[in-house]
Amino acid sequence: MGKLKNEFSWSNSRNDIFKECHRRYYYSYYGHWGGWEFDAPDEVRQIYILGKLKNRFMWAGGVTHEAIKNVLEETKSGRVPLMNRLIHLTREQMRHDFESSKNKTYWQDPKSCALFEHEYDVEVKDEQWKDLWNHVETCIQNFYSSDIFDGVKNIDFSLWLPIEEFQAFLFEDTKINVKLDFAYRDRNGSIIIVDWKTGKSERAGSDVQLGCYTLFAIDHWNVDSEKVKTIEYNLHHKRGITNRLNAEDIEEIKGYMRKSIREMKALLVDPVQNIASQDDFARTLNRELCKTCSFKRVCLNGV
Numbered sequence: 653m654g655k656l657k658n659e660f661s662w663s664n665s666r667n668d669i670f671k672e673c674h675r676r677y678y679y680s681y682y683g684h685w686g687g688w689e690f691d692a693p694d695e696v697r698q699i700y701i702l703g704k705l706k707n708r709f710m711w712a713g714g715v716t717h718e719a720i721k722n723v724l725e726e727t728k729s730g731r732v733p734l735m736n737r738l739i740h741l742t743r744e745q746m747r748h749d750f751e752s753s754k755n756k757t758y759w760q761d762p763k764s765c766a767l768f769e770h771e772y773d774v775e776v777k778d779e780q781w782k783d784l785w786n787h788v789e790t791c792i793q794n795f796y797s798s799d800i801f802d803g804v805k806n807i808d809f810s811l812w813l814p815i816e817e818f819q820a821f822l823f824e825d826t827k828i829n830v831k832l833d834f835a836y837r838d839r840n841g842s843i844i845i846v847d848w849k850t851g852k853s854e855r856a857g858s859d860v861q862l863g864c865y866t867l868f869a870i871d872h873w874n875v876d877s878e879k880v881k882t883i884e885y886n887l888h889h890k891r892g893i894t895n896r897l898n899a900e901d902i903e904e905i906k907g908y909m910r911k912s913i914r915e916m917k918a919l920l921v922d923p924v925q926n927i928a929s930q931d932d933f934a935r936t937l938n939r940e941l942c943k944t945c946s947f948k949r950v951c952l953n954g955v
Contacts, residue, residue, distance in 0.1 A: 677933060683696070
């Protein structure tokens with residue numbers, strides 16, 4: 653098999669990083685490339701590993717998403733898993749991940765859990781780690797008792813669409829990456845896309861993210877925009893926000909995406925081949941952001 657090629661693509665999360673810091677963007681999408689290879693240069697390998705770091709809140713959110721994905725997949729196979737058993741298995745997995753990260757196993761095994769707090773020796777009290785688990789447990793309990801789960805497990809499984817899969821569509825020759833938490837068709841042929849939120853903020857999503865989901869549904873399932881509904885369901889508050897985008901909203905989001913893609917490509921040495929040079933990607937002037945950046949060891953070394 654030939655070497656992987658770093659091809660340009662766009663996503664809402666990629667755009668968020670670009671807006672925060674161009675240098676972090678470079679490390680995330682260019683500087684890390686090839687770091688998984690056995691003979692990768694030390695600095696590239698280090699950037700690759702540091703790019704795997706998550707803070708504890710991102711970790712908790714990821715664990716919750718994975719637990720819900722497992723519930724939905726087992727439910728679709730004909731058996732709803734017991735909530736208490738799932739909570740037990742999730743707790744054990746988090747304990748294992750925590751110990752693995754604390755021992756910095758990720759430097760030998762990049763696929764293992766890698767927490768920012770452990771890499772940079774951030775002081776976190778035992779009570780704060782316990783609160784994090786309590787939050788995950790609450791989110792799982794709220795999912796089981798939600799009207800969303802109650803509804804979807806009682807509709808024909810043939811109406812369910814892929815769960816937690818990376819997918820893509822083309823927008824003006826640019827590959828747009830999306831990952832839908834859950835989606836299904838209702839009996840009227842509309843597409844309902846559910847986006848689980850695990851943070852304590854009432855509104856953690858963005859119109860651009862929801863717009864990308866809607867554009868994907870239009871492209872992939874050949875439906876009109878009025879046939880697409882997105883639901884941001886906050887598992888902490890056990891509350892959903894329903895959104896529908898009209899033609900004007902969609903054109904505005906397309907314009908935003910078009911501008912973002914243009915700005916990203918403008919910094920490339922060769923936009924056609926997607927070649928970048930670190931010197932063309934400046935560090936943010938907001939050094940508060942540097943305190944929580946996974947790449948601060950390589951970026952600020954000697955500064």
